[in-house]
Amino acid sequence: MSELRDLYQQLILDHGRKPRNFRVIENAQREADGHNPLCGDRIHMFVTMDGETIADVSFQGQGCAISTASASLLTQMVKGMTVAQTKELFGHFRELVTKPVEPHESLEKLAVFSGVREFPMRVKCATLSWHTLLAALKGEDKVATTE
Amino acid sequence: MSQATGFSVDAIRNDFPFFARSSGTEPPLAYLDNAATAQKPQCVLDAVLDLYRDATSNVHRGVHRLSAEATRRYENARDIVQRYIHAHDRCEIVFTRGTTESVNLVAQSYVRPLLGAGDEILITQMEHHSNFVPWQMVAEQTGAVVRVAPVTPQGELDLDAWRALLTERTKFVSVVHTSNAIGTINPVAEIVRLAHERGVAVLVDGAQAMPHQRVDVQALGADFFAFSGHKVFGPTGIGVLYGKQELLDDMPPYQGGGDMIKLVSLTNTVWNDLPYKFEAGTPNIAGAVGLGAALEWMKTIDLDGAALHERALHDDATARLRQWDDVRLIGTAAHKAAVVAFVMDGVHPHDIGTILDQARVAIRTGHHCAQPLLESFGVHATARASFALYNTHEEVAALAAGMAQVRELFGA
Incomplete structure (x- = not known):
């Protein structure tokens, strides 16, 4: 049960149930779809930019607690960041959920996902929103997938 | 129920090395994903x-x-x-x-x-x-x-x-x-x-x-x-x-x-x-x-006896899941095989699958390659326990115990 409690921490359960920035941005400058073919989860992300900086970011879709909470916390974290900073943060996040490392200090609240590393089948749930956001920032039309 | 026929779950399980393995050093694994694939008997x-x-x-x-x-x-x-x-x-x-x-x-x-x-x-x-x-x-x-x-x-x-x-x-x-x-x-x-x-x-x-x-x-x-x-x-x-x-x-x-x-x-x-x-x-x-x-x-199997046994497992699992009002069974046909698909309010099937796996219960979660069917039920994914003739009521109980853990973790 303890590994499960590490995975499903209160912050994750809270954001899984009541995701923040779960809304449509009308006239978003950048959008992308994400799809996890393993479980059928789908996500759509909206971004507005102010130069190189993410001015607003939101998402819609349906998924498990891990993927929903990840998308929710992600949107809170990257608002106000540049594209380069966002990419760097994703590097730290991916390391956090796949390797036994101490959370990088820039991850802040995202450190709550450290329990994911004990569940390799769930890494894709935690990273789907990140892949989708990066696809949106690149301005790619194609659907981002976790495959 | 199975004693009334020539069917014996114990005899069946003896034919499968999988069950010998899981009764050894590892805690037993309740394999309830038989609609995906079945375990193999030694003769195969x-x-x-x-x-x-x-x-x-x-x-x-x-x-x-x-x-x-x-x-x-x-x-x-x-x-x-x-x-x-x-x-x-x-x-x-x-x-x-x-x-x-x-x-x-x-x-x-x-x-x-x-x-x-x-x-x-x-x-x-x-x-x-x-x-x-x-x-x-x-x-x-x-x-x-x-x-x-x-x-x-x-x-x-x-x-x-x-x-x-x-x-x-x-x-x-x-x-x-x-x-x-x-x-x-x-x-x-x-x-x-x-x-x-x-x-x-x-x-x-x-x-x-x-x-x-x-x-x-x-x-x-x-x-x-x-x-x-x-x-x-x-x-x-x-x-x-x-x-x-x-x-x-x-x-x-x-x-x-x-x-x-x-x-x-x-x-x-x-x-x-x-x-x-x-x-x-x-x-x-x-x-x-x-x-x-x-x-x-x-x-060599008494399949009529096996069918009665599988029916009993299905009814047992159905009754145990029905004790919770926020669990909804998907597919309740009068004539059905021992497949029990369900969803739970506020908990995605994928999370159910992970928690049950930690409880050593293997089920399938997702769309089961049947997206048009799930659409008709208004769901994107389900959790599915599917039974075979070698499953036991202890394994059904493990499923129910795992679901109790899901509820505890998610505060249902």
Whole structure:
């Protein structure tokens, strides 16, 4: 049960149930779809930019607690960041959920996902929103997938 | 319940090394994902190993004794399949990679030449994607249309809608015998009768029926019957297409290659006889032999007793899940196999799957390759426990205990 409690921490359960920035941005400058073919989860992300900086970011879709909470916390974290900073943060996040490392200090609240590393089948749930956001920032039309 | 018959779960479990392993040093694992694939009895493992150890050789090729032995075992497996499903002739048994390849073979070799623009193929909304996509592909190729008969809120085929959709435009019917996602057993004999009244041929997807009941393709009247070895306790990568000889005879080959020809010249090629016309290339020899061993094993089982046991497991699991108001069962047909699909308010099936796995209960979560069916229930994914004849009530209890943990973690 303890590994499960590490995975499903209160912050994750809270954001899984009541995701923040779960809304449509009308006239978003950048959008992308994400799809996890393993479980059928789908996500759509909206971004507005102010130069190189993410001015607003939101998402819609349906998924498990891990993927929903990840998308929710992600949107809170990257608002106000540049594209380069966002990419760097994703590097730290991916390391956090796949390797036994101490959370990088820039991850802040995202450190709550450290329990994911004990569940390799769930890494894709935690990273789907990140892949989708990066696809949106690149301005790619194609659907981002976790495959 | 099982004591009243010749069926004994303990005796069955003794045949499967999987259960010996999980009763050893590791805590037991409740394997409730049998609709995805089944565990293998020792006799199947032995048959595959013996084939590779004692008779590795190609079939239908060499004059040497090893090739003769491999051919004998491979063709013996065909005889076993023929007798098991009561086919009229051994040439009606085509070995394929599985149900999916069997359906694609029929779609391309039998149905495609029949179709013109506006013609219709009739299927149900509870088909596995393997009985959807090949028809969508052949419709795309010919301008034909795939008609999909709806299911009721209980997950049964709407027979009135089915009759209305079966028209003079219908050129082929393909229907699942037993639903992988919700367990519904369709009235396939009636479906075959209705189609034959209109002179329309029928394929029955028997993948999920084979592990649970005896099948007699002649009594069923199906023109084609497809199944996979691995769901009926045999190896992966081997399956069967049964087809009536008069239909198979007139069909062009599905794939070209070795073993499917009698004579090849620069200008002319003569197809081989049935069933070899449809078995291009070196076949899955060990897979066929393993499937033969699996069906020989099935013949020793009191399947009526097994069906009663599986029904009791289904009813037990259903009752335990129904104690919670926020758990909703998906698919409650009157006539169904031991498949229990469900969703829980506020908890995604994927999270249920992870928590149950930690509780050492293996279930399937997701769309089960049946997205159109789940759509009709208004869900994107379900959690699914699917039982086989070797499962126990202790394993049902483990499922319920795992669900109690889900509720605890998610504060339900």
